[in-house]
Amino acid sequence: MRFSLVPALLLGATVTTAAPSKDAATILQYLQKQVEAKLQETHQAPVDGRNTCTLANAAIRRDWYFGPLLLFHSLFHDTLTMTLDYIRAVKCLWTSPSVDPAFSAAQNHFDDYVAVHMNQTNFIHGTANFLTWHRYLIYIWEQNLRTQCGYKGYLPYWNWFKHQTDLTKSPVFDGIDTSLGGDGEFSAHNGSVVGSGRIWLPSGNGGGCVRSGPFVGFTINIGPVQPAMQGYSPVFTDRRDLTTAASTSTFTAENLLNVTIGAASATVGTFQDELQGPLGTLRLHGAGHYAMGGDGSDVFTSLNDPAFYLHHAMVDRLYWIWQVLHPAVANTVNGTITFRNNPPSRPGRVDDLLEMGELGPAIPIKDVLNTLGGTPLCYIYR
């Protein structure tokens, strides 16, 4: 029985003393089952007439790929359709005109997302709105793909806990037509400096332009601003350096357990700080960016790598799991309105608006705290 350790952890043992199962992917499946069971038990659509969102009609955001075990299963075909349709729709946004004339660098609608994020970088990371701002951004992205580009599915996520010891095998990065492109071509550089300059990650085998998969030749028009990769020189095509040193060390059972049911899960403050990483540490959110390397590792403009959205869907999935498992604190926020409170600023509040420029209406944090709240969110992960 592979789940046998986890119930003990749920019954109050802390992850720092218990020996966690080594298989993070299995633990994640277990947590998923807990969450679904809890939602079945507790979710009731509010009766205020505004919310028509139920578990039965909620969108389901799925893993980018279910794996070869499902080769002969109809889900496999649904998934294949989803990935190809998603890639098509991303290209569609990329060939759609920019909607933000104030950002002259934005050449197309894909760029508009990079621009809006870049402009607000210091007010959406290490802040009270980090989780909800990114949740709302990727929701708008998902809806945009659907309404403007005819995408039929929902936003897929990159499951960090699969293939983390060899990212070139990950269906997100394996470089075939159903991936978001492979590694960059080899370009000698001295690793990446991360964790606010305190951690050095060795180079992977890439560093240059992505030469395989559906986005070959994809140009970037905004940034880089602050790439973690050393010796980055702007070449205006998407660069990557799949950095297994970041994923292997960080996408662990220990880190997964800590933020979901361990010590760090106690409050939203400890959850979000541990997810993002206390100063000078590499944790789950950062590791995804630095595992992509290249453009994906630039805190201002990481949206230039299309895998950004799948990465942040996984960030949001952990937030969702944490919220469902911690209902008493699920709707609270913690932190100020400036990056690591620098410069010092007031605490964030659930009435604070999430600003999206021309991408969509500004709405308060409280409207996106519940992914089944119907204002506007209505989705779960599976």
Ligand SMILES: *[C@@H]1O[C@H](CO)[C@@H](O)[C@H](O)[C@H]1NC(C)=O
């Ligand atoms: C950039 O963000 C500021 C607020 O931080 C906003 O006033 C300004 O309009 C934004 N610029 C663009 C072009 O969206």
Ligand SMILES: *[C@@H]1O[C@H](CO)[C@@H](O)[C@H](O)[C@H]1NC(C)=O
């Ligand atoms: C690579 O970077 C690290 C960290 O900044 C530094 O300690 C090391 O000396 C650098 N190596 C080379 C060859 O530049």
Ligand SMILES: *[C@@H]1O[C@H](CO)[C@@H](O)[C@H](O)[C@H]1NC(C)=O
């Ligand atoms: C778990 O998170 C807490 C913060 O809440 C942190 O102090 C602790 O070091 C983390 N444990 C591990 C093993 O990373």
Ligand SMILES: *[C@@H]1O[C@H](CO)[C@@H](O)[C@H](O)[C@H]1NC(C)=O
């Ligand atoms: C965040 O939570 C910590 C620990 O509970 C608390 O000390 C701090 O004052 C809170 N900060 C804000 C800005 O809410």
Ligand SMILES: [Cu+2]
């Ligand atoms: Cu961000």
